[in-house]
Amino acid sequence: MPKLWREVIVVMLRGSVAAAAGMAQRRHNHPMGAAPPQDLALFERGWLSSNNILLHGSSDGEHATLIDSGHVSHAAQTIALVRQALRPGQTLARVVNTHLHSDHCGGNAALVRAFGARTVIPPGDADAVAAWDENQLSYKLTNQRIERFFFDALLRPGESLRVGTRTWQAHAAPGHDPHSLILFDAASGILISADALWEKGFGVVFPELDGIDAFDAVAATLELIASLDARLVIPGHGAAFTDVAGALQRARSRLARFVADPASHARQAIKALAKYHLLEVGREPLPGLLAWFSTTPIVGRVWWRLGGPEGHCAAWGERLLAELLAQRALVLRDGIVHNE
Numbered sequence: 265m266p267k268l269w270r271e272v273i274v275v276m277l278r279g280s281v282a283a284a285a286g287m288a289q290r291r292h293n294h295p296m297g298a299a300p301p302q303d304l305a306l307f308e309r310g311w312l313s314s315n316n317i318l319l320h321g322s323s324d325g326e327h328a329t330l331i332d333s334g335h336v337s338h339a340a341q342t343i344a345l346v347r348q349a350l351r352p353g354q355t356l357a358r359v360v361n362t363h364l365h366s367d368h369c370g371g372n373a374a375l376v377r378a379f380g381a382r383t384v385i386p387p388g389d390a391d392a393v394a395a396w397d398e399n400q401l402s403y404k405l406t407n408q409r410i411e412r413f414f415f416d417a418l419l420r421p422g423e424s425l426r427v428g429t430r431t432w433q434a435h436a437a438p439g440h441d442p443h444s445l446i447l448f449d450a451a452s453g454i455l456i457s458a459d460a461l462w463e464k465g466f467g468v469v470f471p472e473l474d475g476i477d478a479f480d481a482v483a484a485t486l487e488l489i490a491s492l493d494a495r496l497v498i499p500g501h502g503a504a505f506t507d508v509a510g511a512l513q514r515a516r517s518r519l520a521r522f523v524a525d526p527a528s529h530a531r532q533a534i535k536a537l538a539k540y541h542l543l544e545v546g547r548e549p550l551p552g553l554l555a556w557f558s559t560t561p562i563v564g565r566v567w568w569r570l571g572g573p574e575g576h577c578a579a580w581g582e583r584l585l586a587e588l589l590a591q592r593a594l595v596l597r598d599g600i601v602h603n604e
């Protein structure tokens with residue numbers, strides 16, 4: 265698939281590492297050879313910010329579109345990345361969100377301020393965004409940071425997004441999020457898969473944490489992706505990849521394990537959210553992190569749904585934290601919990 269790769273400029277920006285290095289960036293074309301005109305740039309971020317994909321417009325003055333905007337705490341980085349990738353005379357006309365988790369739309373408001381971009385969202389959460397209902401939008405439930413944003417237009421499943429010479433078909437991709445979209449350019453076989461498919465797995469199946477069956481929706485979304493026969497997948501997190509069949513196989517077996525043992529999914533999800541919280545705050549004194557377990561609504565709901573393990577939510581949180589420390593996913597030094 266070398267030709268496809270040549271269409272993608274990968275900008276590596278590993279959140280905290282790059283921040284420490286003063287936004288030093290490693291920008292490289294894929295080693296497959298000299299780069300012909302590129303109309304698409306991937307900003308590969310880390311886990312706190314989703315990847316961003318900049319779609320350049322056509323050369324006759326069409327402005328650019330950005331797919332997903334990262335986390336609010338990386339908004340300045342996101343603006344800088346966009347600014348650097350834009351062509352002379354070009355601005356950012358649109359931000360399109362695949363879904364509205366805080367790692368995918370946290371830069372929306374800042375991008376509107378910086379570029380005057382229009383904001384386009386999937387329809388499922390439109391009312392909640394208009395009313396800024398943080399309960400329905402998951403930010404209250406997960407205790408995650410976000411900056412309020414507004415939207416100008418909707419992108420519905422079945423509609424397409426035209427940018428330059430490409431036509432991106434929007435498909436509903438429920439499972440990880442009931443309202444998520446994935447975007448497929450059939451002409452080139454490039455799929456923007458959001459958190460529905462990563463190279464190794466997929467995002468937390470959030471409805472399941474609220475007692476809503478969604479593993480079947482994950483399976484259906486994986487089938488949909490298989491049917492698209494994509495040649496290159498740009499996921500919401502991690503590097504772009506071409507072994508789509510391998511990724512689908514890994515995702516299906518991961519799903520099968522969760523279906524067989526939903527409690528393991530719930531426990532992993534809360535641990536992933538705790539890790540995400542640490543990425544948000546950087547580091548935290550141990551009592552603060554333990555308080556996060558006791559006061560974050562989704563943790564209490566999952567604890568209750570699992571039958572109240574350890575007798576108390578705080579004790580369960582301590583146990584999950586001990587597991588994260590044992591796995592070296594988090595590190596405790598002098599009473600402060602760090603990411604690494």
Ligand SMILES: [Zn+2]
Pocket residue numbers: 363365368440441459467
């Ligand atoms: Zn997500």
